[in-house]
Amino acid sequence: MVTKKGQAPTYYGESSDTKPEGVIVNSHFKELDTGNEYYYTGESWEKIGGTE
Structure with a gap:
């Protein structure tokens, strides 16, 4: 389950969850x-600190 917390748009979920669009x-x-973090470019989710 994906959850949004706080005023800043930060979403939390499992690696198997579909990231929000x-x-x-x-x-x-x-x-x-996994502890991996991503940011949304406007077109796709990109991993912070490297690529997959």
């Missing part, structure tokens, strides 16, 4: 099971 550019997503 139609969100604000530079929104963040943190995978609770």
Whole structure:
């Protein structure tokens, strides 16, 4: 289950969850099971700190 917390658009979920679409550019997503973090470019989610 994906959850949004706080005023800043940060989403939390598992790596198996589908990341949300139609969100604000530079929104963040943190995978609770892996610790990986992503930001939304306006077109796709990109991993912070490297590529997959």
